Amino acid sequence: TRFRTPWNMEPFLRKRLAFLSFFWNKIWPAGAQDHSIPCFPDPGADPELEPPAAVLGSPPAPGQFFRALCDFTARYADELSVSRGDRLYALKEEGDYIFARRLSGQPSVGLVPLAYVAKATAEMFADQPWYFSGISRTQAQQLLLSPANVPGAFLIRPSESSQGDYSLSVRAQAKVRHYRISTAADGSFYLQKGRLFPSLGELLTYYKANWKLIQNPLLQPCVSQKPPEQDAWERPRSEFTLRRKLGKGYFGEVWEGLWLGSVPVAIKVIKSANMKLADLAKEIQTLKSLRHARLIQLHAVCSTGEPVYIVTELMRKGNLQAFLGSPEGRALNPPVLLGFACQVAEGMRYLEERRIVHRDLAARNVLVDDDLACKVADFGLARLLKDDIYSPSSGSKIPVKWTAPEAAHYRVYSPKSDVWSFGVLLYEVFSYGQCPYEGMSNHETLQQIERGYRLPRPAACPAEAYVLMLACWKGSPEERPAFAMLQATLGTIHRRLHPTLT
CATH class of the missing domain: 3.30.200.20 (Phosphorylase Kinase; domain 1)
Structure with a gap:
């Protein structure tokens, strides 16, 4: 037979003598009902609000947020009345109760039975138009600066750098300002120390009216839209x-x-x-x-x-021009130099097949790794230089000595202008990084080229390779060879000079 007491004894004893919970469970078994004892809310009445078993089975850690599952009316002075949906902040746990601060409505503190509440997450603000969960600082900036929003648009998001805190992001003309919203020990929120608010909504209400404190008006919540997707290449x-x-x-x-x-x-x-x-x-x-x-x-x-x-990727021996001028580079024999030329031609053939114009092919833009592997770098970037930087009028800033005449004079770039540059690169390779047209200014170089002058054959350059260099420097772009032909011919010469290759 169940021990019968006045209706108010069970919660009183469970609350005051929580360490005797084993004894109270013997007297008032779980699930037993007595019509003289008020019933706790029936979890089955609203399946969506049923608290998870883990919440009821393990006491909450202080500092957690909760949401009231249904109305609870305080029976004692130290209990706290709550309404369904109220947000609570647990200050500590006492047996089957939490001692909590109510964050919605009139702020107050008191004991609330665990059976009336469920653990909440940051999503408890999800119904607010100004709350954006799961977005980063960068995504917040992209959203607020999008055409759909105007200065004064704002949002609140979870802080990336401080767990449990929030950030207020506000558009101020063409940029976005971010303010840390901290959570105090009692669960209240503040932007400035000494100004505590029981909820984020009340904090916003205050700063909307007193926006000069943060020097940015809060006019309207950020227009909700999917933030721009970032691909895997884009990294912070x-x-x-x-x-x-x-x-x-x-x-x-x-x-x-x-x-x-x-x-x-x-x-x-x-x-x-x-x-x-x-x-x-x-x-x-x-x-x-x-x-x-x-x-x-x-x-x-x-x-x-x-x-x-x-x-x-990092190529540890640096650029080819500097490497060839180093003691290690100067010790290399012609077959190795020819191998460098073959590798560059192979990379340029790949670009040519995809109709990608390098525009700045030179030994300085070829990188060398520890195993003497060569890789073409900076392909396509020359196109992005501002005109006043990459033009004949700016003197030495245009790489005239590597640039085809039609590109230097008329800015006509094509795979054939890259072929001209490749011929100059061959000169650099076989002269161990020597500057082409040494002693000539850019203007003198262009004048000499127009008169038919061509760079002489370096001492380390095989005669057959020099024939290719001269073919690269044909005045008419259509007469210059394609990179596919250059790669094949250089490969043949390389195998002849280096018979151990198969």
Whole structure:
């Protein structure tokens, strides 16, 4: 027979003497009903609101958020009345109760039976038009700066850097400002210390009326839309560390760096002042589609914000021009040099077949790895340089000595203008990195070329290879050979000079 007590004894004893819960369960077995005792809410009455077994089976840790499953009327002074849907913040647990602060409605604290509540998540704000869950700082900026939104648009999102806190993101003209919303020990929220609010909604109401405190009006919630998708190539700049500067060129600086603290990479830091950033996204799409053993492999890009990073595999011996001038490079024999030429021709044939024009083919834009493998780099990027940087009028900044006459004079670029540049690269290879047309200015170089002058054969250059160089420098682009022919012929010469090759 169940022990009968006045209706108010069971909750009183369970609450005050929680350590005797085993004894109380013997007296008042779970599931037993007595018409003299008020019933707890029937979980079956609303399946969607039924608290998970894990919530009822394990006491909550202090600091958790809860939502009231149904109405509960306080029976004692230290209990807290709640209405269905109220948001609560658990300050501590006491047996079958939580001591909580109510965040919605009139703020207050007190004990609420566990059976009346369920653990809540950040989604408890999901019904608010200003709350955006699961988006990053970058995505928030993209949303707020989209044409659908105007200055004064705002949203609240979970903080990326501080678990349990939130961020208020507000559009201010052409940029977005972010404010940390911290959660106090009692579950209230604040932007500024000393100004506590029981809910995010009340915090927003206050700062809408007192927007000068944050110097940005809060006019309307961000227009809800799917944030722009980011592909796997786009990575946050924070994943990369610049370690050692490798060089500097027309496009910016090249650094040796680490990806995620462990993967060695080369990072090209684009100078936005010199680059047509509006065209960069299109060019990066081209880079992603190109895969060949003789082309430098793209690993990732950081194209949101500045500076732009283009992250590629790291080639440890650096660029071919500098390597050939080093003691190790100068010790190489002609067959090895010819092997370099064959590798570059192979990479350029791949670009030619896809109608990609390099525009800046030179030994400085070919990279060398530890095993003397060569890879063409910076293909297509010259197209993005601003006209005032990459033009004859700017003097030495245009690589005139590598540029075909029709490109230098009329900016007519084609695979055949790349073939002209390849001929100059062959001269660099067989002269161990010597500068072409040494001692001549750009203007003198163009004048001499128009008069029929061509670079002489370097001492290490086989006669057959020099014939190819001269063919690359035909005045009419149509008369120059294709890279497919150059690769095949250089391969034949290479095998003759290096008979051990099969």
